Amino acid sequence: MNVLYKDIINSEIAGARKVAIAGHIRPDGDCIGSCMALYHYLLRSKDDLDLMVIDVYLEPIGNEFRILKGVDDIKHSYESNECYDVFISLDCGSLDRLGNAQKYFNTAKKTINIDHHISNNSFGNVNHVVANASSTCEVLFGLFDENLITKEIAEALYVGIIHDTGVFKHSNTTQNTMMIAGKLISKGIEFSKLIDESFYQKTYMQNQVLGRCLMESILVLDGKVIVSSVSYRMMNFYEAKTSDMDGIIDQLRVTKGTEVAIFAYETAPQEFKVSMRSNGEVNVSKIAVYFGGGGHIKAAGCTLHGSLHDVINNITPHIEAQLKALNKSNKLSE
Numbered sequence: 248m249n250v251l252y253k254d255i256i257n258s259e260i261a262g263a264r265k266v267a268i269a270g271h272i273r274p275d276g277d278c279i280g281s282c283m284a285l286y287h288y289l290l291r292s293k294d295d296l297d298l299m300v301i302d303v304y305l306e307p308i309g310n311e312f313r314i315l316k317g318v319d320d321i322k323h324s325y326e327s328n329e330c331y332d333v334f335i336s337l338d339c340g341s342l343d344r345l346g347n348a349q350k351y352f353n354t355a356k357k358t359i360n361i362d363h364h365i366s367n368n369s370f371g372n373v374n375h376v377v378a379n380a381s382s383t384c385e386v387l388f389g390l391f392d393e394n395l396i397t398k399e400i401a402e403a404l405y406v407g408i409i410h411d412t413g414v415f416k417h418s419n420t421t422q423n424t425m426m427i428a429g430k431l432i433s434k435g436i437e438f439s440k441l442i443d444e445s446f447y448q449k450t451y452m453q454n455q456v457l458g459r460c461l462m463e464s465i466l467v468l469d470g471k472v473i474v475s476s477v478s479y480r481m482m483n484f485y486e487a488k489t490s491d492m493d494g495i496i497d498q499l500r501v502t503k504g505t506e507v508a509i510f511a512y513e514t515a516p517q518e519f520k521v522s523m524r525s526n527g528e529v530n531v532s533k534i535a536v537y538f539g540g541g542g543h544i545k546a547a548g549c550t551l552h553g554s555l556h557d558v559i560n561n562i563t564p565h566i567e568a569q570l571k572a573l574n575k576s577n578k579l580s581e
């Protein structure tokens with residue numbers, strides 16, 4: 248059977264004593280939010296369902312998600328040889344993305360796969376994949392009995408939805424997404440606080456690095472491209488991690504008049520991780536793929552070796568060529 252009915256608990260978990268919940272490696276807001284929402288949802292029905300064990304497995308989570316209740320219960324060790332009656336995978340497009348939790352997937356009597364990635368390859372015994380849903384949290388909301396959604400479940404679902412929609416900004420946001428968000432708000436959650444503290448808040452150091460990147464950014468190709476970087480020395484000076492670079496490219500991208508934003512940070516001497524964002528017609532995925540990376544048409548990345556100037560000199564001709572081709576085709580159609 249490949250359909251999960253709305254009464255997920257009665258139909259699919261009935262009879263189980265031990266349940267495991269897990270999400271993908273390097274867990275993001277939707278992954279953590281969906282795992283915590285389902286955890287709380289099962290926890291409140293634990294006695295009715297006769298559940299003995301509900302374990303959540305995730306890799307270490309970012310501090311911004313400590314705002315969610317119950318995150319201290321998450322297991323980060325995979326040493327126990329527990330065999331679960333039901334294993335529920337959330338926000339995970341393929342089995343390998345479960346990382347170490349695959350161990351429990353493999354020994355579980357029944358596996359359930361709940362997700363929203365269009366690429367999901369239905370690796371569970373039961374699969375419920377809603378590709379047009381903004382987030383796994385949105386999918387879960389559809390499976391929950393609304394009357395059983397407590398404040399802490401609503402908080403977790405809300406955080407998942409705002410992270411996968413960029414706070415209701417990305418094109419995956421639908422009328423249904425907003426209706427669900429409204430229903431979650433009606434549960435009394437402090438939505439402003441959840442948005443600020445899990446999404447927008449930065450540490451002082453992260454803001455300093457962002458500030459320097461904006462100050463030191465340069466415009467090239469007649470202002471059509473904005474470029475900024477963080478050197479290896481600067482990474483060490485601020486003791487910055489890769490995750491501290493999150494969001495810098497997005498701030499560069501909203502510079503008026505730019506078609507493409509490029510952000511490069513040096514992960515080792517002469518090795519740059521390069522992120523690219525396109526505001527218009529330039530296909531940055533094509534450029535990233537050319538240099539051995541990948542991504543989407545408007546958001547892509549790759550790794551390049553050499554100096555920062557090498558990076559810029561390698562990438563900008565590709566952007567220039569695409570811009571020229573676009574101008575040409577525009578003129579032809581006139």
Ligand SMILES: [Mn+2]
Pocket residue numbers: 277278338363381382383411
């Ligand atoms: Mn997701």
